[in-house]
Amino acid sequence: GKTEEQLKEENVNYVVGRAGFKEIARGYIRGDTRGLVKILVCQDTHKILGIHIVGPDACNLIHTGVGVMIYDGHVQDLVDKMIFNYPTLSETFRVAAFNALNKIFPKGLFGSPPKQSVKKKVA
Numbered sequence: 001g002k003t004e005e006q007l008k009e010e011n012v013n014y015v016v017g018r019a020g021f022k023e024i025a026r027g028y029i030r031g032d033t034r035g036l037v038k039i040l041v042c043q044d045t046h047k048i049l050g051i052h053i054v055g056p057d058a059c060n061l062i063h064t065g066v067g068v069m070i071y072d073g074h075v076q077d078l079v080d081k082m083i084f085n086y087p088t089l090s091e092t093f094r095v096a097a098f099n100a101l102n103k104i105f106p107k108g109l110f111g112s113p114p115k116q117s118v119k120k121k122v123a
Helices: 004-009 024-032 059-070 091-104
Strands: 014-020 036-042 048-054
Touching: 004 014, 004 048, 014 091, 024 091, 036 059, 048 059, 048 091, 059 091
Parallel strands: none
Antiparallel strands: 014 036, 036 048
């Protein structure tokens, strides 16, 4: 996905959702205080624009985010459509998604992503 620098250059309205491995049971169990999942989300469409992971097992986690992004996933998909095993580091996606949603909806009430207009092909 994109980096924050790219989104700033493109003047995209975005928020950052973060979750540290230390916030997740598996990270706590193994004493991992340095890992991080960062999700970049368009504030207007709620689509995931980029995912960055730093720390041990990053290569084992990134496929989850890529899978969501391939299907034009929204940040809400990480909250209400995916199941994350417990205790695993993959839970950081859910925590980071909630972190981003709390920034988009500071009052705590969030709904479905905005409807996209569907363009029909003319034969």
